[in-house]
Amino acid sequence: MGFFWTILVLIVLLGITWRYLGAYMAAVFEGRVQFLAWVERPFYRLLGTGEEHEQTWKRYAGSLVVFSAVSLAIGYLLLRIQGSLFLNPQHLGAVPPALSFNTVVSFVTNTNWQNYGGETTMSYFSQIGVLTVQQFVSASVGIAVAITLVRGFSRRNSPTIGNFWVDITRCLLYILLPIAFLAGILIVGQGAVQTLAGPVTIHDPLNGVTQTIPRGPAGFMGAIMQLGTNGGGFFNADLAHPFENPTALTNFLYIWLTLSIPFALTYTFGKMVKSVRHGMALAGVMVIIFGCWVTITAYSEHQGNPAVVAAGVTQTNTGNTEGKEVRFGDTTSALFNTSMTQTSDGAVDSATDSYNPMGGFGALTGMMLGEVTPGGVGSGLYTLLIYAIIAVFIGGLMIGRTPEYLGKKIQAREVKLAGLGALVMPLIVLVFTAIAVSVHSGRAGPLNAGPHGFSEILYALTSQGNNNGSAMAGLSGNSAFYNVVGGIDMLLGRFAIMIPALGLAGALAAKNVVPASLGTFRTDNSMFVGMTIGVVLIIGGLTFFPAVSLGPIVEQLSHGRFF
Amino acid sequence: MILAQLRRSAVAVVLFTLVFGFLYALSGTGVAQLLFAHQADGSLSAYGSTLIGQNWATVRCPGHPLGSCVFHGRPDDTGPYAANPKTHTPGGDNPLVADGVKGESGATNLGPRSKTLLKDTRALVAYWHALGVDPTPDLVTTSGSGLDPDITPEDAIVQIPMVAKATGISPARLRGLIAKETSGPQLGFLGSSTIDVLALNEALAKLR
Numbered sequence: 001m002g003f004f005w006t007i008l009v010l011i012v013l014l015g016i017t018w019r020y021l022g023a024y025m026a027a028v029f030e031g032r033v034q035f036l037a038w039v040e041r042p043f044y045r046l047l048g049t050g051e052e053h054e055q056t057w058k059r060y061a062g063s064l065v066v067f068s069a070v071s072l073a074i075g076y077l078l079l080r081i082q083g084s085l086f087l088n089p090q091h092l093g094a095v096p097p098a099l100s101f102n103t104v105v106s107f108v109t110n111t112n113w114q115n116y117g118g119e120t121t122m123s124y125f126s127q128i129g130v131l132t133v134q135q136f137v138s139a140s141v142g143i144a145v146a147i148t149l150v151r152g153f154s155r156r157n158s159p160t161i162g163n164f165w166v167d168i169t170r171c172l173l174y175i176l177l178p179i180a181f182l183a184g185i186l187i188v189g190q191g192a193v194q195t196l197a198g199p200v201t202i203h204d205p206l207n208g209v210t211q212t213i214p215r216g217p218a219g220f221m222g223a224i225m226q227l228g229t230n231g232g233g234f235f236n237a238d239l240a241h242p243f244e245n246p247t248a249l250t251n252f253l254y255i256w257l258t259l260s261i262p263f264a265l266t267y268t269f270g271k272m273v274k275s276v277r278h279g280m281a282l283a284g285v286m287v288i289i290f291g292c293w294v295t296i297t298a299y300s301e302h303q304g305n306p307a308v309v310a311a312g313v314t315q316t317n318t319g320n321t322e323g324k325e326v327r328f329g330d331t332t333s334a335l336f337n338t339s340m341t342q343t344s345d346g347a348v349d350s351a352t353d354s355y356n357p358m359g360g361f362g363a364l365t366g367m368m369l370g371e372v373t374p375g376g377v378g379s380g381l382y383t384l385l386i387y388a389i390i391a392v393f394i395g396g397l398m399i400g401r402t403p404e405y406l407g408k409k410i411q412a413r414e415v416k417l418a419g420l421g422a423l424v425m426p427l428i429v430l431v432f433t434a435i436a437v438s439v440h441s442g443r444a445g446p447l448n449a450g451p452h453g454f455s456e457i458l459y460a461l462t463s464q465g466n467n468n469g470s471a472m473a474g475l476s477g478n479s480a481f482y483n484v485v486g487g488i489d490m491l492l493g494r495f496a497i498m499i500p501a502l503g504l505a506g507a508l509a510a511k512n513v514v515p516a517s518l519g520t521f522r523t524d525n526s527m528f529v530g531m532t533i534g535v536v537l538i539i540g541g542l543t544f545f546p547a548v549s550l551g552p553i554v555e556q557l558s559h560g561r562f563f
Numbered sequence: 564m565i566l567a568q569l570r571r572s573a574v575a576v577v578l579f580t581l582v583f584g585f586l587y588a589l590s591g592t593g594v595a596q597l598l599f600a601h602q603a604d605g606s607l608s609a610y611g612s613t614l615i616g617q618n619w620a621t622v623r624c625p626g627h628p629l630g631s632c633v634f635h636g637r638p639d640d641t642g643p644y645a646a647n648p649k650t651h652t653p654g655g656d657n658p659l660v661a662d663g664v665k666g667e668s669g670a671t672n673l674g675p676r677s678k679t680l681l682k683d684t685r686a687l688v689a690y691w692h693a694l695g696v697d698p699t700p701d702l703v704t705t706s707g708s709g710l711d712p713d714i715t716p717e718d719a720i721v722q723i724p725m726v727a728k729a730t731g732i733s734p735a736r737l738r739g740l741i742a743k744e745t746s747g748p749q750l751g752f753l754g755s756s757t758i759d760v761l762a763l764n765e766a767l768a769k770l771r
Binding site: 005046049063074128176181184190192205206208241246305320321323324327329332333348351353356455563 | 565567568569571572573574575576578579580583584585587588589591592594595596598599602603604605606607609610611612614615617618619621622623633637668669670671672673674675676677678680681684685687688698699700701703704705706707708709710711712713714715718748749750751752753754755757764765768
């Protein structure tokens with residue numbers, strides 16, 4: 001019964017943020033929100049730019065790439081010298097080179113894959129000055145790219161698509177900062193730690209045990225890491241850790257924060273292209289696929305864990321308790337996990353590695369569908385628009401007309417860019433997985449034997465290729481091989497999709513609008529929703545089915561066998 | 564052109580680091596310490612943190628098996644080894660160090676068809692049976708953080724015979740204690756009913 005109410009309240013809250021946060025974000029990017037103009041202006045003065053400096057898509061992409069490269073370089077440097085910097089009460093030394101590379105790439109690409117344990121590797125300086133900063137910035141970059149694609153549809157005959165610096169600054173100041181700050185206060189009020197004092201050692205006279213408890217500024221990091229669909233927590237256990245996710249309420253709040261912007265951006269899209277129905281159609285695609293995956297995962301996790309059942313313990317009422325916290329329970333943990341793998345968040349409040357085979361299947365395939373339902377902040381919308389363009393193209397082929405989407409003709413160039421954007425992710429994930437299982441250093445990674453070991457490898461490269469960051473954490477990812485291959489996987493998964501998306505934005509913005517006629521293929525009705533769902537499922541399903549059948553599906557079918 | 568972009572990017576990274584890194588985290592810490600100092604510092608008392616589970620398996624109970632005179636949390640972190648007197652590895656819920664064992668928060672990460680998980684679970688079932696307890700699932704499985712501070716009322720109720728025998732407190736009083744320490748779902752629907760094991764054992768110590 002509790003789970004039913006959890007879902008219902010979540011739907012209501014997401015409905016509210018969809019409508020009002022969506023409209024607010026449209027106003028922000030159209031420059032109609034001004035209350036922080038006194039902060040904005042000095043920012044632009046320092047950066048030597050401003051709203052009046054409109055950029056072509058190539059300039060925009062150039063700014064984005066150079067900015068990301070500089071972020072990578074500075075972040076890498078700071079991690080390498082953290083031992084000599086302040087805010088380091090545990091006196092932690094430099095982060096090793098390969099791990100620094102993987103980590104900084106991970107945070108700049110909004111992935112937050114973590115090959116390190118936060119409490120034993122990162123100083124407070126690094127957590128604040130490198131990781132938290134990128135949780136803000138990488139989220140704003142993703143949203144900015146989505147907005148340019150929206151402008152591609154809303155502008156006519158325009159050579160430019162906006163200004164990169166203005167877009168990210170507005171996103172940071174007006175959207176991410178205020179919401180994260182308020183959420184941070186709430187999260188700490190529930191019990192998350194937020195202190196600069198180091199670990200504390202306590203001897204408990206009741207049991208004679210001495211504990212050294214790590215602490216740190218975790219609560220506010222939790223707020224932005226979820227709002228920005230980053231997902232990289234302060235502690236090794238991520239959001240299973242009671243110091244960052246102390247109660248069922250914070251767990252629920254984290255789910256809402258994560259889903260709010262990706263869903264609301266479809267309203268922003270509808271508002272900016274002056275057809276909220278089109279935004280609703282995209283939201284419909286998201287809701288339907290998301291609902292199916294929550295059902296699969298929650299049902300699976302409500303079953304007993306095969307190993308625990310075989311040891312003679314019945315789990316009829318509790319579901320699979322291995323790797324789950326008592327305060328969250330089985331179905332809500334499954335909802336949390338689905339929310340984090342269908343976005344690009346990747347936080348965990350329970351151990352995905354110990355999920356039942358079909359629960360692991362739900363998390364893995366959620367990422368394989370390209371994270372469009374609702375996807376990461378920004379990346380969800382621009383990737384779904386790429387799929388929508390493919391759906392429009394297929395629809396156009398069926399009725400034998402040049403396809404249009406929102407009055408923009410979808411021609412060879414657009415379809416090529418969309419095809420590129422859709423195929424990069426499966427390509428890198430499958431090629432890197434093939435390499436990992438072929439070389440010794442790749443096969444040395446998994447903790448578990450049998451099909452689950454393969455799942456761990458596939459999961460890691462899927463997660464990084466999709467900039468998700470969720471892990472089947474049994475994989476020992478902190479090796480030279482996984483740090484480097486994972487880093488490349490994340491870079492390609494981010495920029496090889498973003499740049500075609502920007503190209504698409506440029507190509508569309510330059511076009512005029514053709515008026516709709518009777519023969520126009522409708523892109524705001526249930527038929528179109530169905531076609532787009534079909535495209536998402538076919539691209540994800542056909543490309544990944546063979547790989548998935550070697551992992552979770554074999555595991556599910558191995559009744560009575562243990563590895 | 565590229566030089567101008569590089570300079571602008573470097574300025575942006577420094578500016579964003581100051582505002583969205585340090586200003587955000589430090590002013591957040593200030594507000595948190597002002598409004599919720601107890602929570603922000605880790606909900607600490609003289610006994611530990613109510614949010615971080617502890618190891619109760621090695622408590623000395625004169626005349627009775629180790630750990631039988633207190634309620635146990637989940638067998639976290641080092642799993643069944645926590646309860647293995649043969650290897651003398653204490654384990655239990657140890658965030659960084661408990662009794663000298665180093666570690667990070669985290670789960671066992673054993674898959675659902677893992678032989679090791681099967682073996683560990685069997686060992687835990689045997690451990691509980693030796694203490695006269697018919698264990699619930701939570702008591703033989705580890706949590707996601709390895710630090711789970713809570714158990715459910717059912718997990719506490721099955722431990723009543725063990726605790727009653729070792730402490731001499733009547734089962735009826737223990738049941739009353741458990742009921743008193745149980746918190747229902749938050750806002751009536753979020754999560755399940757939970758009991759904080761540290762708070763429960765503090766209350767138990769007062770009864771004795």
